Amino acid sequence: MYIPGFNTFPDKQEVISFMQKYSFGTIITSVDNLPVATHLPFLIEEKDGQIIISSHFAKANPQALDVNGNTNLIIFTEPHAYISPKNYEKEAEVPTWNYIAVHAYGKTRLLNGEQEHLDLLERTIKNYEAGYFSQWQGLPDVYKSKMIKGIVGFEIIVTDLQAKSKLSQNRSEVEKENIIHSLSESPSESEREIAKYMSSLKKH
Numbered sequence: 001m002y003i004p005g006f007n008t009f010p011d012k013q014e015v016i017s018f019m020q021k022y023s024f025g026t027i028i029t030s031v032d033n034l035p036v037a038t039h040l041p042f043l044i045e046e047k048d049g050q051i052i053i054s055s056h057f058a059k060a061n062p063q064a065l066d067v068n069g070n071t072n073l074i075i076f077t078e079p080h081a082y083i084s085p086k087n088y089e090k091e092a093e094v095p096t097w098n099y100i101a102v103h104a105y106g107k108t109r110l111l112n113g114e115q116e117h118l119d120l121l122e123r124t125i126k127n128y129e130a131g132y133f134s135q136w137q138g139l140p141d142v143y144k145s146k147m148i149k150g151i152v153g154f155e156i157i158v159t160d161l162q163a164k165s166k167l168s169q170n171r172s173e174v175e176k177e178n179i180i181h182s183l184s185e186s187p188s189e190s191e192r193e194i195a196k197y198m199s200s201l202k203k204h
Contacts, residue, residue, distance in 0.1 A: 001103045001162045006170050009102075009163035010201075016051065018163070019044045019102055022078035023127075027055070029066045029073075036063050042074065043120075043127055051158040053104060054120055056111075056151040064152040067108040072156065077101040079193035081186075083168065087178040098167050098179075098194050105160040111153035114145060120153045167198045 009015050019025070023044060028037045040055040053074055057064035080099035085091075111117055121144075125133050136144075168179055176198065183195035 001101065001164055003162065003164045004170075007164050007166050009100075009165045012161070015102055015161060015163040016044060016046055018100060019053075019076045019104070022076050025074050025076040027063075027067070027072060027074045029063055029070065031066050036066065038063050041124070041128065042076075043123055051104070051161065052155055053106070053158060054123070054153070054155040056117070056120060056124075056153040059150050059152050061152075064154075067154055068110045070108060071105055071159070072108050074104045074106075074156065075101065076104070079190045079197070081183050081188070081191040081194040083179060084182070087182055088175050089172060098198070099164075100166070100194075100197060101164050103160075103162040104156070104158045105162075106156040106158040108154050108156050111155065114148050117148045117151060117153045118144065121148070121151075165197070165201075167194065167201060169201070 009018075019042070023042050024039065025042050026037050026039050028035055030036070038057060038061060040057070043054045045052050045054075057067075077099065080097060083096045083098050085093040085095055111120060122133070122136070125136055168176055171179070180195045180198050183191045183198070186192055186195075
C-alpha cells in the first residue's frame with residue numbers, strides 16, 4: 001500500500017485497536033494470478049509481540065483450499081469521507097477522500113481437529129456476542145460437531161503490517177478545523193468517525 005510519510009499510523013497499538021474495532025475484513029488470496037476475496041469477521045490478538053488473526057471459511061468455499069501455507073492479505077477498512085474543496089483556503093483546489101486502512105500480510109495455518117475449531121468458535125462468540133455464550137454451551141454436542149464439520153478455521157501470524165491514516169495531515173490548521181467541523185455536522189456516521197480520528201491526532 002502506498003503510504004506517504006505524513007499518513008503513517010501513530011503506533012502499533014492503535015493499529016491493533018483499529019483492526020479490532022473494524023474487524024469485518026477481507027481476505028485476499030491469489031491462484032494462477034487470479035485474486036480471490038472473502039469477507040469475514042476476524043479475531044485480532046497480540047501474543048508475545050506477534051499479531052495473530054483468526055477466522056473461518058465455510059467448508060464449501062473453494063478459497064479455503066488456497067490459503068494453507070501461503071502468504072495472504074487481509075484488509076481492514078471502514079470509516080471514510082469525501083473532502084470538499086470548500087474546506088480549503090485557496091480556490092485552486094480539488095476534492096479528495098479521507099480514510100483509514102490496514103493491510104495485514106502473513107502465513108496461514110489451517111486449524112486441526114474439532115477442539116481447535118471449537119476453541120475458535122467460542123472465542124468468536126465471546127468477542128462478538130458474549131451474551132449468546134450460555135445459549136451456545138447448552139446446545140447438544142452433536143449439533144456443535146455438525147457445525148464444526150461445515151467450517152475451515154485458520155490463523156495468520158502477521159509478518160507485514162501496513163497502516164495508512166489519510167486524515168488531511170498535510171493541510172493547514174485552519175483547513176483541518178474546517179474539515180473537522182464539516183464532517184462533525186454530517187448525517188453520515190462514517191464521516192463523523194473520520195472527524196473524531198482527525199481530532200484525536202491533535203492529542204499526539
